Amino acid sequence: MLSVRDLRVWYGTERGPAKAVNGVNFDLMPGETLGLVGESGCGKTTLGRGLLGLLPRGAFVDGDITFKGKPMPPLGSKEHRALRGIELGMIFQEPMTRLNPLMRISEHFEETMQAHNPDISKDQVRHEALEVLRVMGIPPTRYRSYPHEFSGGMRQRLTIALALVLRPAFIVADEPTTALDVLVEAQIIKILADLRREFDTALLLITHNLGIVAEACDRVAVMYAGRIVEVGDAREVFRSPQHPYTQELLRSTISLGTTGLTYIPGAPPSLIQPPPGCLFHPRCPHAMRVCTTQHPVPLQLDDGQRVECWLHGPEDQIPSGGREPMVVREELSLADEA
Amino acid sequence: MASIRGILAPFRETTGFARWMLLVGVVIVVFFTVLAVGADWIAPYGFAQQSANGVDFPKAAPPGDGHLMGTDRLFFDVWSRVVYGARTALEVIVLAVSASLVLGLVLGLISGYVGGWIDRVLVLVMDVLYAFPGLLLAIVFGFLLAEKIGAGVISAAGALTVIYMPQYFRVVRSSTISAKESTYVEAARALGAPGRTVVGRYLFGNVIHSVPVIGTLNAADALGTLAALGFLGLGIQPTDGAEWGFDLSRALEDVTSGIWWTGLYPGLAIVLLITGLTLVGEGLNETVNPVLRKRRLRKITVEETQK
């Protein structure tokens, strides 16, 4: 339903363009939840916002996007913005400040629905809204309350309800539970997981928490320095990660069985002056000679996963001697900030 | 000072208007400072001088003919009074703002850091002072101080100090309280830093960056209040010095007879200097306050996208 090819988002700085998103490709089916994971600063939030046209003015955006079989208008254009609410939705990170403190919840719903359907009556709005709120677990008696009368978790449910009320086909959820405590987080994730059943929505779930991905996502895409380095079925990727970065990520998650802390040495690369070849090679434990000179080619593996890593080939593109190991690990040096 | 460096850095990033405001403001303030400091050399006559070289000055003469801005009904030269007025103005403001700053800062730091009943009492007193209509308070204090120590620079400055001290007190106190609770202070304390260091280095440094903004805006306000006091006859007497507000009160009668120069020039001086101080304050505010700062993204050129 959603097909993204060569999406780029660049920010202009004095030292040159910062390539926050640099050639991202993925597909999304209706009712499917795609998790997008990566470290802070890898570009996942920029990607999510870019798809909704919520980037600051002056950002350069480009890409070929097909939505519901038709090409999507250029990101950020007026036609693209017209899709917001009705076809595209967004759930933000901090629920505390995403609702207008002076407006009742009912007014929020009325405004949203009337913006897309000016003739709709308040009763119809109420009907639709209460329906969605019921799914979210919010009682009808609170329909006319003000935002500050709700806790953080409930406010997030409210914003989810608001995003859903027009039944958009595609929703981006940008770290929806990062600001909430663990118990509430579990509830919200369950709600998001049920979305595909209830509303058949395609969901892009952006998070840095791998546990959530395991819970709620059908597929997962791993992002690093503006590119998707691995994407595939969530369970498969977790069971046998193909990209060294994914492997390191999984190794560094902490669980009850953790006895020692592993971390990935070094820091994410500068987006203005990225390293030559594979962007991950300075921190990769399996780096080879070819990785330092040539950018890996995306490769479709047998079990449906896609990965960008010279370890998997394609062989015919690796020069002779390219497979020689050449580990260039940087210790925790000062990150000159991207 | 780290705070000055801190102010100048974002200054470069902001767009034209804030920088322009700051520049114009600084120029104006410098101009009046020059007038004030060099009054003895710049003004052609004394502020209460009624004749020169044995020749009496004309009464209420329009500008021209040896009197750049004309003369008033008391035979004084208007331009000279404007110049000396700058001196009076700056003397009083500098005195008042520094005094209220120091008092407010000290009391605010103590109140915020120590807390307890000292804090409550001080807050109450300051709130009451703050709630009182500023000018009325100044009137009352100006009135009383004038009786006690004679109307003059000190009494005017004293009245102004009382009005403005609560503002500094409040800001300093709330910054102190929030800094006191903050984690870096906690960390310093955990490392064993003595109270003195905590207050001195962390709290003070944190608070100091908002002071220039408040200080200049205060100075602007103080000047307005001083002029008002002068207008009401509670400020400097005409024989002790020149004061723009007082000159304006005398100009009231002149208006109906069509004499405009006795009121226009002192009035313009007040407006200019207050505007100058305000521009400096607002300009600083724009550069220091991150909410108001507008960061710009450079546009990406077509060649860059080909790379």
Add this chain to the structure above:
Amino acid sequence: MAAQSGSLPRYIVQRLLLIIPMVWLLLTLVFLLMRVAPGDPVTASVGGRLPPDALEARREALGLNDPLIQQYWDYLSGVLTFDLGKTITDNTPITDIIKENGGATLTLTVTAMLFALVVGLPLGLLAGRYRDTVADGGIRIFGIVTYAAPIFFTGILLQLLFLNVFSGWPLLGQSTPITEFSVETKTHILLLDAMLAGDSEAVVDVLKHLMLPAITLGLLICGIFIRLTRVNLLQTLQADYVEAARARGIPEPKVVRSHAFRNALVPVVTIIGLLIALLMSGAVLTEKTFAWPGLGNQLITYIEQRDYAAVQGIITVFAILVVVISILIDIVNALIDPRVRY
């Protein structure tokens, strides 16, 4: 943590009760201030005009020979019974002064505030909306200059302007003597009385006199509103809920209107409360400039005569008014902003 919004009545009561301690504190401050000066008030004001025993009699009558606590009690109880004593210089009951001149000050301040709101708020919103354009710059400069110019100077300028352009336009006072004598005094507010009497000529006359002083005072306050609404709007435009509204597909003009503008204007009510003090000080100066027969003018006259009793009385009234109005504004604010009620 969920909470009910039914605590509004409780909030109102809390606020109203707060009036008492605040007024008391202010009154104490006024009392102490008036007693701090050296010498005695009677000598200071009428010293040269009466023989010594008459002076002494006055002092006795004013209670100046009583112990301080006694004087304090007399003062407070006087205020509670609306008896503010009499002036030293002309033996007029101060409450009479308030009654006769309060209306003029009221007319002036209310009109000025209305002017400031009608002109200042839209200009401030415009400046914020079209930030860094010429309009923004122009409006901001206008706001800065109107606030920088002392009221009496603005008044003088307006007088000079009207003298040269609209000669014949009244520059001083509240009305011509004819109007003053012909209108029957019912509410002590001349404009209202003229309207009640159906005397259109008188009404026009008062309005003509009112225009310059009201604009003068209004411009001062206007500058503050401009600056304030502009800054508020800049902040609300960047607010998270504004971005969330955009993400839901609300068209930009509607977002700016219903979210940014509306939320930016809410603090205005609180600011009006804080401006009451400024309004009063400004009124005092405006009244002197235009010979407007209000309380401010009276205050200045009595200050010049060193009439402590009169000054104390008028300042007392001002202080009480400031507190009461501030509290009322707090209550209005609670009605508008649902967050405030706890």
